[in-house]
Structures are given as C-alpha cells and as structure tokens.
Amino acid sequence: MKVLIEYYDKDVLKNIVAPLTLQPDVVVYLHDKGMTDKNVFRSLKTCxxxxxxNIKLESIPVDIRSVEKLRQATFRVAERYGAENCTLELTGGSELMMIAGYKAGLQTGMQMVHTDLVNRCINNVETDEKVCDTVTLTLENFLDAKGAELMGESHRPPQPERYEDIKRMAQFLFRNLQEWKVTCSWLQTVVSWGLPHELHLDSKRNVHMKNGKPVAPVKEILFELQRRGFIKHLEWENDRVSFDFRSIEDKQYCISYGVWLELHVYVAAASSGAFEDVKLGTMIDWDIYDGTRMGGNEIDVVLMDDSLPVFISCKLREADTAALNELLIAKKRLGGWFSKGLIATFSKEKQENTGTYMRCQDLGLEMLDARDILAEDFSDRLVRAIREHDLVSLKWKKV
Structure with missing residues (x-):
C-alpha cells in the first residue's frame, strides 16, 4: 500500500500535483484544525x-502553530501505515509544517519529497535527485479540486475550418468599429422582431430602435459578412435589405457587438497549438455543494498552459479597474497564485503606458492592446504574453 502524506495548502496546485503524479492508494491531509469547510476534501477526492x-482520502485536523504537535501527528500517520509505505511531501502548508514534517521524516526514515512546480518534477528532499516528472494537469482537475464545474459556454466554439474567416472578419470589424456598432444595433433591432430560431431576415434599411433613435446598416459591413460566410443571399435593393444567416451560431455572432474580440482571441489561442482546453465564453458554478446551480461572471476565454489555468478577459473598448478586478478574482479563485490572467483591450493602454496598464502590471496581469490585436502575428504575441508570464516572473516580478 502506497501512502502519501500531504500538508493542506490554500493553493490548489500544491494539493493535487503530487497525488495525481505518484498515484498512491491513500492520501492523508494534515490541515489547520480551524478549517470548517470539509467540502474541500470531498472535492479533492473527486479530483x-x-x-x-479506489483512492482513499483522510483529513486530520492539527494545531498548525505547534511544531511538536505537527511532528507527533505526522509521526502517528507514518506509524499507523508503516514508514516504509509512506511518502511525505514537503511542498504545501506553512513553514512550521515543513519543519515539523522534516523532523518526523528523519525520525521515521520515510521518504520525503518536494514538488518543483517551476521545473515540473518531484525531487527527493535528502538527495535532491529527481523522483519523476509531474503529470500534465487539465482544467477539469482544477475545477474538481475546487468543488466547481463548467456550466457550458455562451457561444459554441467555431470549427477549425472557420478560423481564417473569423480572423479576417474580426480584423475588418476592428478597423471599422463605428460602422460595425451602427450595423450591429440595426441587426439587434431587426432580429428582435422575429423568432429566435429564424434565419431569414427581411427589413427596411431605416428603422428605429426601442429608444426611438433611427439606425441603418452600413452596406460594406453586410457584404463583408457575406464574403466571409456568415450570411448568404444578401439583397440590397431600394430601401430594403434581406439575407439569410448561415446558422444559429452565425446569427449570434452577427448580433453580438463584442463577441468578435472573444472569437479573435479564441481562434488565436486554439490555432497556435500551444495550449490545451481552450474554451470560449465559459460559465463556472463555483460551488457545486450549495444546492443551487448558478454561474459566476462569464470568462471570455480560458485555457491551460503547461498545467496552469489562464483567464483572458476581452474588452472591445478601453479597460477599467472593474474589469481588472473581475479578472483577478476569477484567476485567484480557481488557480490561486498558480494561475495567469490576461486582458485583451481594444485601446492604446499598453502603448501609451496609461494608469490602467500600470495597475494591470501591479496586479500581476498581462495586457494586449489594439496594436497587438490588429497585428498579423497576433497569435504569436498572445502565446508570447502567456508563456513569458511564467511562475518565476509571478514569484519575483509580479504581485
């Protein structure tokens, strides 16, 4: 029987990497006796x-302020299972836990290891030799360990064969934002008069929105939507316009002003081949044990980079403090310190070194602005921004 002894940590990565890598029969967590939410261990077992x-999981409350009591508690676990069957991981928990654990390890002679999260390996504490490389984590691992789950995606991700058309359409709209804003308002107004599943649209060019303001589409925008395959059978005659949306998904894209930046970022991330679990418009239920199924704020794009979750917020306008705080909360909630956040904003925040950009850096977030978004190598810039935001920089350069 293989037994892994862990000191529970508030950062989920420290709690799950070693068990998922070493695959023990039993995992024993020693934790602060002041903890009241035992669903955390229920979630870890699910993970x-x-x-x-057939994994067994134990949780043992201890007084984490006393080195001696921590040592005794660790010793008792090793004695109960047999020190020769136990491995003690000295990665999570407080400094006193580390000291107590090392003392117990020396006393019992059980194997002691440490997980090097930067270099993704597990090393023997006494010899510094590598025991093994760590496994690659998925977004599901993090969600399960936090007692959360995906509630779905607000927009169905496009198929790879649509990537190039989405990229070109998005760049066209970004260069003609005012015309797109007017045309999108017209589309939203006209579509609201029909049925949700209806794909055919036939309307006057000049209509009035609910607030009474007149609005009309820009011809070039509609013809570009047709050229890129989002609408078909476009007819622009006299004072009327008619066409068919190619699908319900395309209809949703055409009536959503800001979704094009989300699509652009999603396509750049998915087509790069650098990331896993790339998701679009993700809703997360942060507590599956509270009896209610309720999602938090939508995360525009979420992906996994080298076993770390990355949250991306997309703003087809200037970013503000509220947007930065929302992103920060989401990333800390799932990955803790071991997660990344990036905001893509169609503005000049980064190139002009504005207060918002400086605040972004203070919070340990990355930013891509309009110059990056419009660049032909946007996908490379996105990969670079995420990859350079590594664990070393998070520890020594960011807050």
Missing part, C-alpha cells in the same frame, strides 16, 4: 477518483 477510482 483524484477520476484517475484513481
């Missing part, structure tokens, strides 16, 4: 059970 269906 482990998908790859280790």
């Amino acid at each position: 482990f059970a998908k790859s280790m269906p």
Whole structure:
C-alpha cells in the first residue's frame, strides 16, 4: 500500500500535483484544525477518483502553530501505515509544517519529497535527485479540486475550418468599429422582431430602435459578412435589405457587438497549438455543494498552459479597474497564485503606458492592446504574453 502524506495548502496546485503524479492508494491531509469547510476534501477526492477510482482520502485536523504537535501527528500517520509505505511531501502548508514534517521524516526514515512546480518534477528532499516528472494537469482537475464545474459556454466554439474567416472578419470589424456598432444595433433591432430560431431576415434599411433613435446598416459591413460566410443571399435593393444567416451560431455572432474580440482571441489561442482546453465564453458554478446551480461572471476565454489555468478577459473598448478586478478574482479563485490572467483591450493602454496598464502590471496581469490585436502575428504575441508570464516572473516580478 502506497501512502502519501500531504500538508493542506490554500493553493490548489500544491494539493493535487503530487497525488495525481505518484498515484498512491491513500492520501492523508494534515490541515489547520480551524478549517470548517470539509467540502474541500470531498472535492479533492473527486479530483483524484477520476484517475484513481479506489483512492482513499483522510483529513486530520492539527494545531498548525505547534511544531511538536505537527511532528507527533505526522509521526502517528507514518506509524499507523508503516514508514516504509509512506511518502511525505514537503511542498504545501506553512513553514512550521515543513519543519515539523522534516523532523518526523528523519525520525521515521520515510521518504520525503518536494514538488518543483517551476521545473515540473518531484525531487527527493535528502538527495535532491529527481523522483519523476509531474503529470500534465487539465482544467477539469482544477475545477474538481475546487468543488466547481463548467456550466457550458455562451457561444459554441467555431470549427477549425472557420478560423481564417473569423480572423479576417474580426480584423475588418476592428478597423471599422463605428460602422460595425451602427450595423450591429440595426441587426439587434431587426432580429428582435422575429423568432429566435429564424434565419431569414427581411427589413427596411431605416428603422428605429426601442429608444426611438433611427439606425441603418452600413452596406460594406453586410457584404463583408457575406464574403466571409456568415450570411448568404444578401439583397440590397431600394430601401430594403434581406439575407439569410448561415446558422444559429452565425446569427449570434452577427448580433453580438463584442463577441468578435472573444472569437479573435479564441481562434488565436486554439490555432497556435500551444495550449490545451481552450474554451470560449465559459460559465463556472463555483460551488457545486450549495444546492443551487448558478454561474459566476462569464470568462471570455480560458485555457491551460503547461498545467496552469489562464483567464483572458476581452474588452472591445478601453479597460477599467472593474474589469481588472473581475479578472483577478476569477484567476485567484480557481488557480490561486498558480494561475495567469490576461486582458485583451481594444485601446492604446499598453502603448501609451496609461494608469490602467500600470495597475494591470501591479496586479500581476498581462495586457494586449489594439496594436497587438490588429497585428498579423497576433497569435504569436498572445502565446508570447502567456508563456513569458511564467511562475518565476509571478514569484519575483509580479504581485
């Protein structure tokens, strides 16, 4: 029987990497006796059970202020299971836990290891030799360990064969934002008069929105939507316009002003081949045990980069403090310190070194602005921004 002894940590990565890598029969967590939410261990077992269906998990409350009591508690676990069957991981928990654990490890002779999260390996504490490389984590691992789950995506992700058309359409709209804003308002107004599943549109060019303001589409925008395959059978005659949306998804794209930046970022991330679990418009239920199914704020794009979750917020306008705080909360809630946040904003925040950009850096977030978004190599810039935002920079350069 293989037993892994862990000190519970507030950062989920420290709690799950070693168990998922070493695949023990039993995981024993020693934790602060002041903890009241035991669903955290229920969630950890759910995370482990998908790859280790017979896993046993124990949680033992201890006084984390006393080195001696921590040592005794660790010693008792090793004595109960047999020190030769136990591995003690000295990665999570407080400094006193580390000291107590090392003392217990020396006393019992059990193997002691440390997980190097930067270099993605597990090392023997006493010899500094590598025991093994760590496994690659998925977004599902983090969600399960936090007691959360995906509630779905607000927009169905496009198929790879549509990537080039989406990229070109998005760049066209970004260069003609005012015309797109007017045309999108017209589309939203006219579509609201029909049925949700209806794909045919036939309307006067000049209509009035609910607030009474007149609005009309820009011809070039509609013809570009047709050229890129989002609408078809476009007829522009006299004072009327008619066409068909190619699908319900395309209809949703055409009536959503800001979704094009989300699509542009999603396509750049997905087509790069650098990331796993790239998702668009993700809704997360942060507490699956509270009896209500309710999602938090929508995350525009979320992906996994080298076993770390990355949250991307897309703003087809200037960013503000509220947007930065929302992104910060989302990334900390799932990945804690071991997660990344990036905001893509169609503005000049970064190139002009504005207060918002400086605030972004203070919060440990990355930013891409209009110059990056309009660049032909946007996908490379996105990959570079995420990859250079590594664990070392998070520890020593960011807050």
